[in-house]
Amino acid sequence: ILNVEQSPQSLHVQEGDSTNFTCSFPSSNFYALHWYRWETAKSPEALFVMTLNGDEKKKGRISATLNTKEGYSYLYIKGSQPEDSATYLCAFISGNQFYFGTGTSLTVIP
Amino acid sequence: DVKVTQSSRYLVKRTGEKVFLECVQDMDHENMFWYRQDPGLGLRLIYFSYDVKMKEKGDIPEGYSVSREKKERFSLILESASTNQTSMYLCASSSGPIFGQYFGPGTRLTVL
Numbered sequence: 001i002l003n004v005e006q007s008p009q010s011l012h013v014q015e016g017d018s019t020n021f022t023c024s025f026p027s028s029n030f031y032a033l034h035w036y037r038w039e040t041a042k043s044p045e046a047l048f049v050m051t052l053n054g055d056e057k058k059k060g061r062i063s064a065t066l067n068t069k070e071g072y073s074y075l076y077i078k079g080s081q082p083e084d085s086a087t088y089l090c091a092f093i094s095g096n097q098f099y100f101g102t103g104t105s106l107t108v109i110p
Numbered sequence: 111d112v113k114v115t116q117s118s119r120y121l122v123k124r125t126g127e128k129v130f131l132e133c134v135q136d137m138d139h140e141n142m143f144w145y146r147q148d149p150g151l152g153l154r155l156i157y158f159s160y161d162v163k164m165k166e167k168g169d170i171p172e173g174y175s176v177s178r179e180k181k182e183r184f185s186l187i188l189e190s191a192s193t194n195q196t197s198m199y200l201c202a203s204s205s206g207p208i209f210g211q212y213f214g215p216g217t218r219l220t221v222l
Contacts (some may be wrong), residue, residue, distance in 0.1 A: 032208050042168035043200070044153075045113075046210025089153065093207045096166065098143070 006101035011049035021104040023090030032093040039086040080108040114214035129188040133201030142184035146197040
């Protein structure tokens with residue numbers, strides 16, 4: 001079982017603040033990294049799939065970077081809004097196995 | 111829209127019962143997955159399948175089996191349910207590891 005760590009575990013920010021969180025994973029046998037947003041009472045939804053070292057992805061106010069050599073990915077949210085409140089999960093894919101982190105719970109206070 | 115459906119949202123079973131959790135996807139995806147989600151432990155992969163009649167063990171396959179007779183349907187079976195299998199079970203499907211997974215709504219199973 002591989003270790004995928006996310007930090008912080010939870011985060012409270014004011015509306016309009018920018019924030020970021022980290023996903024750490026093993027730097028060997030990397031295949032892909034996924035980011036998901038999981039809102040309460042809904043199913044997780046894919047945000048980004050990243051495969052190449054140095055990858056940067058962006059969707060609206062949310063962006064992500066990937067460093068496979070040192071084994072981390074950052075997720076950034078610019079100008080947080082209350083609708084961004086959710087748990088953000090990363091998943092490390094190695095071979096044909098998926099390893100999820102425990103998530104970062106974000107609460108955006110209006 | 112991709113749709114992944116699960117047979118029940120809530121299920122209550124007794125210890126020792128055989129339990130079937132069904133998952134159906136409508137996007138012709140090759141890959142299907144079963145996870146369980148427990149507080150503080152995140153999503154843990156139980157089994158996955160990359161083709162009909164094919165299955166692979168995930169991190170925590172003990173106490174579970176799976177069946178994939180048709181491409182769109184992936185079943186999780188608890189042969190003899192135990193209280194430590196009380197959990198939220200999520201099914202997902204995808205076209206492959208470089209594509210995001212689509213998740214079902216989850217089944218909250220309680221074993222008494």
